Amino acid sequence: MTPNTDLNLPLFERAKGVIPGGVNSPVRAFNAVGGIPRFVKRAQGPYFWDTNDQQFVDYIGSWGPMILGHGHPEVIETVQAAVLGGFSFGAPTEREVTLAEKIRELVPSMEMVRLVSSGTEAGMSALRLARGYTGRNKIIKFNGCYHGHADSLLVKAGSGLATFGSSSSAGVPADVVKDTIVLEYNDVAQLEEAFSKMGNEVACVILEPIAGNMNFVRASVEFTRRIRELTQEHGALMIYDEVMTGFRVALGCAQSIYAQKIEGFAPDLTVLGKVIGGGMPMAAFGGRKEIMQKLSPLGPVYQAGTLSGNPIATACGLKTLELISQPGFHSELHLKTGHLMQGLKAEADDAGIPFSIDWQGGLFGFYLLADLPTTYHEVMKTDGALFNKFYHGMLERGHYFAPALYEAGFVSAAHTEADIDCTVEAAREVFKTL
Numbered sequence: 001m002t003p004n005t006d007l008n009l010p011l012f013e014r015a016k017g018v019i020p021g022g023v024n025s026p027v028r029a030f031n032a033v034g035g036i037p038r039f040v041k042r043a044q045g046p047y048f049w050d051t052n053d054q055q056f057v058d059y060i061g062s063w064g065p066m067i068l069g070h071g072h073p074e075v076i077e078t079v080q081a082a083v084l085g086g087f088s089f090g091a092p093t094e095r096e097v098t099l100a101e102k103i104r105e106l107v108p109s110m111e112m113v114r115l116v117s118s119g120t121e122a123g124m125s126a127l128r129l130a131r132g133y134t135g136r137n138k139i140i141k142f143n144g145c146y147h148g149h150a151d152s153l154l155v156k157a158g159s160g161l162a163t164f165g166s167s168s169s170a171g172v173p174a175d176v177v178k179d180t181i182v183l184e185y186n187d188v189a190q191l192e193e194a195f196s197k198m199g200n201e202v203a204c205v206i207l208e209p210i211a212g213n214m215n216f217v218r219a220s221v222e223f224t225r226r227i228r229e230l231t232q233e234h235g236a237l238m239i240y241d242e243v244m245t246g247f248r249v250a251l252g253c254a255q256s257i258y259a260q261k262i263e264g265f266a267p268d269l270t271v272l273g274k275v276i277g278g279g280m281p282m283a284a285f286g287g288r289k290e291i292m293q294k295l296s297p298l299g300p301v302y303q304a305g306t307l308s309g310n311p312i313a314t315a316c317g318l319k320t321l322e323l324i325s326q327p328g329f330h331s332e333l334h335l336k337t338g339h340l341m342q343g344l345k346a347e348a349d350d351a352g353i354p355f356s357i358d359w360q361g362g363l364f365g366f367y368l369l370a371d372l373p374t375t376y377h378e379v380m381k382t383d384g385a386l387f388n389k390f391y392h393g394m395l396e397r398g399h400y401f402a403p404a405l406y407e408a409g410f411v412s413a414a415h416t417e418a419d420i421d422c423t424v425e426a427a428r429e430v431f432k433t434l
């Protein structure tokens with residue numbers, strides 16, 4: 001595509017005239033990889049077509065929600081029927097109850113559930129609830145984990161051990177983040193030190209069980225176990241942010257995987273988003289009954305939403321959850337994602353490019369590093385220029401990965417082995433050019 005025929009270019013210019021940076025969420029702007037973002041015209045199954053009508057194999061799927069692929073016929077039928085029944089009521093519906101029951105059935109630690117409209121909102125509300133329930137202010141998060149853009153979570157690590165972080169965004173007063181402690185992911189010693197110093201002031205520890213916002217870094221079993229033990233010993237809550245991993249890595253979410261390795265393991269609160277809306281604005285948080293009952297109107301922790309439990313979003317989410325509950329859904333997805341990862345790895349090895357991979361269910365990560373990283377610091381050792389060359393090589397050939405090296409990738413049930421083979425073949429060509 002020459003610059004004069006690329007219709008994305010004038011559209012991006014037009015967008016930049018009226019939308020800051022031309023996008024409604026920053027990663028879409030391609031700042032990390034350079035170049036012009038692709039404006040999507042339509043999508044079907046594992047593909048989308050951009051404004052030039054170029055077809056892409058889509059390994060983003062709206063950053064996770066489209067686990068069934070785009071435009072699944074049963075989901076469309078369900079949403080169409082829901083639309084005819086009314087867009088929004090601001091009064092309770094049976095569908096919300098059914099969805100909450102379905103979530104509890106699949107994730108038993110979520111004894112009670114509240115539906116909201118975005119992962120950010122769910123994370124922010126879970127945090128307020130943890131503070132309200134414990135009567136404490138301090139929260140612990142980990143470097144490289146993303147929990148949405150609530151003020152108190154926009155924090156970067158300070159220097160030195162267990163220091164309080166500084167805000168990573170303008171507009172967030174230092175006072176708002178003064179109770180947010182940022183620790184290194186997977187660092188058990190640092191965690192223990194933080195708890196020995198101030199454990200009795202900590203309201204909660206929040207983490208991504210598999211950090212998809214560092215591409216793909218698993219919390220070690222030992223790290224997870226120690227968070228669970230230390231929070232319990234000190235009367236703090238453990239919040240699992242499963243917005244990305246929820247229903248994507250396993251039907252029981254990432255917590256079902258850790259529960260196989262740590263006896264009796266369950267977080268106190270869980271945050272969900274992405275897959276549970278099936279592409280509609282929908283998220284949720286939930287957990288132990290005695291904690292959830294502190295929420296208004298039962299308890300003193302305020303939380304509300306005009307569009308919460310929206311009837312069309314709940315219909316879409318419920319249908320999506322039903323379809324992915326079929327036996328073997330996630331094991332099949334895991335196999336397919338594995339073929340993609342192993343295929344890319346074999347081609348990288350052939351070309352002598354350092355490459356490491358990991359995946360679970362329909363979530364994957366690869367690094368242009370010889371060994372899988374375990375912390376944010378290690379993730380950032382990736383050669384960014386090399387990644388960008390790989391990225392654009394794949395993009396030109398019609399394979400759409402995350403436009404940043406620290407973001408995960410997503411495979412849907414609609415991707416075929418032929419799609420995966422085609423992507424691996426393209427990667428073979430691209431690796432040779434690196």
Ligand SMILES: *Cc1c(COP(=O)(O)O)cnc(C)c1O
Binds near residue numbers: 123147213244274283
């Ligand atoms: C995407 C994401 C969020 C934020 O969800 P939004 O719906 O974008 O607000 C929070 N936590 C994690 C782990 C995420 O991946």
